[in-house]
Structures are given as C-alpha cells and as structure tokens.
Amino acid sequence: QKEVEQNSGPLSVPEGAIASLNCTYSDRGSQSFFWYRQYSGKSPELIMFIYSNGDKEDGRFTAQLNKASQYVSLLIRDSQPSDSATYLCAVNQAGTALIFGKGTTLSVSS
Amino acid sequence: DGGITQSPKYLFRKEGQNVTLSCEQNLNHDAMYWYRQDPGQGLRLIYYSQIVNDFQKGDIAEGYSVSREKKESFPLTVTSAQKNPTAFYLCASSIASGTVSYEQYFGPGTRLTVT
Numbered sequence: 573q574k575e576v577e578q579n580s581g582p583l584s585v586p587e588g589a590i591a592s593l594n595c596t597y598s599d600r601g602s603q604s605f606f607w608y609r610q611y612s613g614k615s616p617e618l619i620m621f622i623y624s625n626g627d628k629e630d631g632r633f634t635a636q637l638n639k640a641s642q643y644v645s646l647l648i649r650d651s652q653p654s655d656s657a658t659y660l661c662a663v664n665q666a667g668t669a670l671i672f673g674k675g676t677t678l679s680v681s682s
Numbered sequence: 683d684g685g686i687t688q689s690p691k692y693l694f695r696k697e698g699q700n701v702t703l704s705c706e707q708n709l710n711h712d713a714m715y716w717y718r719q720d721p722g723q724g725l726r727l728i729y730y731s732q733i734v735n736d737f738q739k740g741d742i743a744e745g746y747s748v749s750r751e752k753k754e755s756f757p758l759t760v761t762s763a764q765k766n767p768t769a770f771y772l773c774a775s776s777i778a779s780g781t782v783s784y785e786q787y788f789g790p791g792t793r794l795t796v797t
Contacts, residue, residue: 580722614791618787
C-alpha cells in the first residue's frame with residue numbers, strides 16, 4: 573500500500589516566521605511531488621510542484637525534495653495569517669493519480 | 683475564463699437514492715479525476731479517466747460509477763450501494779499523464795449529505 577505521511581499538526585508559528593512542513597512517502601518509484609493548500613470548506617489549491625532532487629523556490633515558498641530519503645518539504649518564509657490553512661502533500665508515479673497525505677494544519681498568529 | 687466547474691455546491695438526498703454529481707472543464711485537459719474527502723482525512727481516489735470513453739477504478743470505487751463521453755465532462759454517480767456517501771466530492775483535471783505526471787487542478791467541490 574503506497575502511503576504519504578504528514579504530521580497532522582497544528583503547526584503554530586508567529587507572523588513573519590518560517591513555517592516548515594514535512595512529508596514522507598513510501599513508494600521509491602514516485603516521480604512527481606505536489607503541495608496543495610486547502611482553506612476550511614474549500615477545495616485544494618496547487619501552490620508548488622517539484623520533480624527533481626533539491627530546492628525549488630517560488631516567491632515565499634520553497635519546496636525541497638530528497639528522493640534518497642523519500643522526503644519532501646515545504647518552507648513558507650515570512651508567514652502571514654492568510655497562510656493559515658491545511659497543507660496537503662501529494663505524490664504520484666507516471667500515469668497514475670495522486671496519493672494524498674492527510675494534511676498538516678498551519679496556524680499563523682499575528 | 684478557464685477552469686473546472688462542479689455542480690451543485692450542496693446536495694441533499696435520502697438514503698437509497700442514486701445521485702449524479704457534475705464536473706465540467708474547459709482547460710482542454712485529457713485526464714480527469716474524482717476524489718472523496720472526509721473530515722480530517724486526505725483525499726481518496728474514486729475513479730479517473732485519461733481519455734474519452736475510458737476510465738479506471740481508484741482505491742474506493744465500490745458504490746460509484748462514472749462515464750466519460752466527452753473530453754470536457756466526467757460525471758460521478760453515487761449509487762445506493764455506497765454505504766457512507768456523505769462527504770466532500772472533488773473533481774480534478776490535468777494534462778494527460780502518459781509517461782509524465784502533471785499537476786492536477788481542482789474544482790470547487792460538491793458537499794453531499796445523505797440522510
């Protein structure tokens with residue numbers, strides 16, 4: 573059974589701090605890695621994707637991938653109260669649908 | 683204005699009734715997906731389709747059926763055989779995922795309540 577694991581949280585950080593969200597996956601064949609943000613009662617919104625080992629930066633967001641350790645993370649710099657949401661990690665292999673973790677709830681206090 | 687639409691936003695049904703959830707996309711994506719989300723849970727795959735007139739079962743297909751007669755449309759029917767149908771249903775689409783996996787984009791979801 574392919575699995576994606578995330579700490580459910582809540583992860584609480586003060587405004588302006590760096591939030592670090594982590595995800596591990598079981599299938600070494602996984603090729604693509606995604607981070608979605610989901611506000612309460614809303615659908616998931618794609619914020620980052622990464623395919624290769626290393627870091628990928630987009631504005632305040634940085635995705636980090638380490639395939640050897642089967643680990644992917646999301647860093648949010650200068651966290652804002654509007655970043656408060658549940659963050660879903662998802663992985664897949666070519667030709668298959670996504671496998672989602674249960675998500676980590678982030679709370680940014682002002 | 684490209685995107686994915688789902689209707690209705692809220693749906694209430696009596697136990698024993700079949701219900702069909704609509705999903706339409708104008709992103710020209712080949713692949714479409716249906717997921718279910720329960721409170722405090724991640725998304726679980728029900729069905730997916732990578733091309734018109736073809737679809738595959740996901741992890742929790744029992745009690746559900748789909749069709750893919752048009753590229754733009756992928757309706758989901760929740761049948762009376764589904765034991766716990768109350769959930770948040772999410773439709774997604776992506777560029778066809780042959781040998782490369784592409785990001786998926788989600789519609790706004792349909793919240794189904796069965797009593």
